[in-house]
Amino acid sequence: MGERHSPAETVALIAGALALLAYALAFASPYGLRVLTVAGVYALATFGFQIVFGLGGALSLAQGAFFGVGAYVTGILGSRYGLGFEATFPLSMLVPLLLALPVGLAVLRLESHYFALATLGIAQVLHLLAVNLPELTGGSNGLAGVPAAVLFGWAVPRGLPMAGLVWGLVALGGLIGWRLARGRLGRSLAMLRDDPLAAATLGLDVGRLRLVGFGISALFAGAAGALAVHTQRVVSPEVLEFPVMVSILTIAIVGGRGRMAGAVLGAVLLLHLPEWFRFLERGYLVVYGVALLATVVLAPDGLTGLLDRIAARLFGRRPRASVEAKEPPRPQNSPDGLAVDDLRKSFGGVRAVDGVSLELRPGSITGLIGPNGSGKSTVINLLSGLERPDAGRVRLGGREVTGLRADRLARAGLARSFQAAVLPNGAGVLEAVAAARLAIDPDARTAEAHARWALDRLGVGDLAGQGCDGLPAALRRRVELARSLVRRPAVLLLDEPAAGLTDGEKAELAALLRELAQEGVAILLVEHDMGFLLPLAGRVLCLDRGRVIYDGPAGGVRRDSAVAAAYLGRAVPA
Numbered sequence: 001m002g003e004r005h006s007p008a009e010t011v012a013l014i015a016g017a018l019a020l021l022a023y024a025l026a027f028a029s030p031y032g033l034r035v036l037t038v039a040g041v042y043a044l045a046t047f048g049f050q051i052v053f054g055l056g057g058a059l060s061l062a063q064g065a066f067f068g069v070g071a072y073v074t075g076i077l078g079s080r081y082g083l084g085f086e087a088t089f090p091l092s093m094l095v096p097l098l099l100a101l102p103v104g105l106a107v108l109r110l111e112s113h114y115f116a117l118a119t120l121g122i123a124q125v126l127h128l129l130a131v132n133l134p135e136l137t138g139g140s141n142g143l144a145g146v147p148a149a150v151l152f153g154w155a156v157p158r159g160l161p162m163a164g165l166v167w168g169l170v171a172l173g174g175l176i177g178w179r180l181a182r183g184r185l186g187r188s189l190a191m192l193r194d195d196p197l198a199a200a201t202l203g204l205d206v207g208r209l210r211l212v213g214f215g216i217s218a219l220f221a222g223a224a225g226a227l228a229v230h231t232q233r234v235v236s237p238e239v240l241e242f243p244v245m246v247s248i249l250t251i252a253i254v255g256g257r258g259r260m261a262g263a264v265l266g267a268v269l270l271l272h273l274p275e276w277f278r279f280l281e282r283g284y285l286v287v288y289g290v291a292l293l294a295t296v297v298l299a300p301d302g303l304t305g306l307l308d309r310i311a312a313r314l315f316g317r318r319p320r321a322s323v324e325a326k327e328p329p330r331p332q333n334s335p336d337g338l339a340v341d342d343l344r345k346s347f348g349g350v351r352a353v354d355g356v357s358l359e360l361r362p363g364s365i366t367g368l369i370g371p372n373g374s375g376k377s378t379v380i381n382l383l384s385g386l387e388r389p390d391a392g393r394v395r396l397g398g399r400e401v402t403g404l405r406a407d408r409l410a411r412a413g414l415a416r417s418f419q420a421a422v423l424p425n426g427a428g429v430l431e432a433v434a435a436a437r438l439a440i441d442p443d444a445r446t447a448e449a450h451a452r453w454a455l456d457r458l459g460v461g462d463l464a465g466q467g468c469d470g471l472p473a474a475l476r477r478r479v480e481l482a483r484s485l486v487r488r489p490a491v492l493l494l495d496e497p498a499a500g501l502t503d504g505e506k507a508e509l510a511a512l513l514r515e516l517a518q519e520g521v522a523i524l525l526v527e528h529d530m531g532f533l534l535p536l537a538g539r540v541l542c543l544d545r546g547r548v549i550y551d552g553p554a555g556g557v558r559r560d561s562a563v564a565a566a567y568l569g570r571a572v573p574a
């Protein structure tokens, strides 16, 4: 999170760079230099893939295709039109980007496996085009005699100069990729990787973020494709075939998902393995397969993850710089709260929500009860934008917001919790809470200071340095609530926040909710636990099969015959 490299990481980076330099200058044969150059090309292509796939979790199988497009743009413009590197290189990045944007708009909202297939389709269409447009592409033979990269009038020869050019661009690309990954984009992408719906309820525009990631991946792939052609001096449909994609995917996974250093490490290793095991001849593939399997099984976070763990064991974990708590500013709370009129939603034949009207006034706590399956969660999903209503109107702060997307509603001041608290896998607690302000604070340190304030307010400030994984359910709920609180919402929708809490914890939660209401937040509380809910809520609505069967003061719920009938066979919960 916005932090610099640790000393150990810096030493490792410098040592790695020096080792590569020494090898290139003193030991590498011309052939060895060529392998090293190609490794650099693949590292560059993988930087982009680390952003879209490693961080964003979108398995884009178009990365190989963008690489191929970049290669063809340089090949065609260089060999047919005699354009120099200063023109072909940027165009080799731009054309894949121009391809990625419309394609991305069309396919990025698909579910992950359909998205992977759709992007694979792009690669196949491009391959067909490359083979079947011989006037332009040279057909299946491709184009030979692509000129050297001409830089400031100097034709960069193969060997050391070309290796220098490629690795110089790898250093630059790696730095840009690292900054992107550590910055707001990378942190946002990492938040939506595991649970895009939850990320949207924090105000992140999932579609736009993925599109930006996809576009960046195309830029990197195009740059790599251009350099590949200058290294090989030929371009053929092979650059658009699946092995390129498989190599990029393997490099990312072996090196470590989402890590720029992983892309470099993975590329150098993967390109050199065949050379090191060449003496095994055909047996090499078995060794390669076994090495790959071993890495995936033994180092699931890749080689960089493994190195991290070794470093942590040797030097101990880095103590987190302690973060000063800072109260996030309150936005102008919407004076009118949330007003819902005749909301309806059916799933097939099931009328999950059937004409619900309610009003959440600033400073009020409203309870929503009903037997299992009566539509309570669906109401919250409709109000938070995760489902679109079939009919009805919703106004937030006096503004019509019916059918608005979850991220827009979140940015308009609405926050929600889930029945099972959703926290990002592998993230630290402070990081997870700070991430809830990604849509508000561009600066990570400010977001962390606000996150610390929210955790303190929930009495779990001491969790700040811990990871989310493995937290007990009650603490997960508090951390999730901190993620709502840190955004200073005007309207807070809570789905069974007291489930699984001890009596003491419930009392603390009740006190906090009262405080929030006093500050002007409008709260909707879905709850089965009447002992918790009724003393808190001013007003209670009871749903049965999607309809409101009680709407009145909390005190009247237990005496109401319709409520009793809805819970027939079960007593109205204690």
Ligand SMILES: Nc1ncnc2c1ncn2[C@@H]1O[C@H](COP(=O)(O)OP(=O)(O)OP(=O)(O)O)[C@@H](O)[C@H]1O
Pocket (backbone or CB within 6 Å): 347, 350, 351, 352, 370, 371, 372, 373, 374, 375, 376, 377, 378, 379
């Ligand atoms: N995505 C969906 N697709 C199909 N049916 C759904 C969907 N979501 C909810 N339903 C149905 O809508 C009805 C209301 O469900 P909902 O989860 O809103 O109830 P609930 O009151 O929150 O229940 P619980 O107290 O068990 O959480 C149920 O019959 C449920 O099966």
